[in-house]
Amino acid sequence: MGLAVENCTPCGQAAASRSDACLRAQFRANLExxxxxxxxxxxxxxxxxxxxLDDKVALHREIVEVTExxxxxxxxxxxxxxxx
Structure with a gap:
């Protein structure tokens, strides 16, 4: 049983032999x-x-101070x- 070779979606090359251009194309496709x-x-x-939440925390701190x-x-x- 051999390892399955995944092909590059944009150009169809085997995943192990992808060129830089293929990787850039894959990145652009993922980015889109x-x-x-x-x-x-x-x-x-x-x-x-x-x-x-920051405003609420500040208000509660003020309430604590006034209560004290x-x-x-x-x-x-x-x-x-x-x-x-």
Whole structure:
């Protein structure tokens, strides 16, 4: 049982004997299969999502900071005896 020899799609040569021109043609053929604008739109959507998450993280950090300040200012009043 021998190894199957795969032929180059653009020129039909055996895979082991492909020339540089054949490899460039194969690369171009593969490159054309990649969706152009859709890929960039998807990257833009991912970027927008990451920016929204960054904004949300910053907001939550601000909420934590304000909550800690509120706790620090109210804690002494809660711990003292109000009857005095």
């Amino acid at each position: 299969e990649i969706p152009g604008p859709e890929r960039f739109l998807r990257q833009e959507t991912i970027g927008d999502t990451m920016n929204a 300040q509120l706790r620090d200012s109210l804690l002494p009043m809660l711990l003292t005896n109000p009857k005095q």
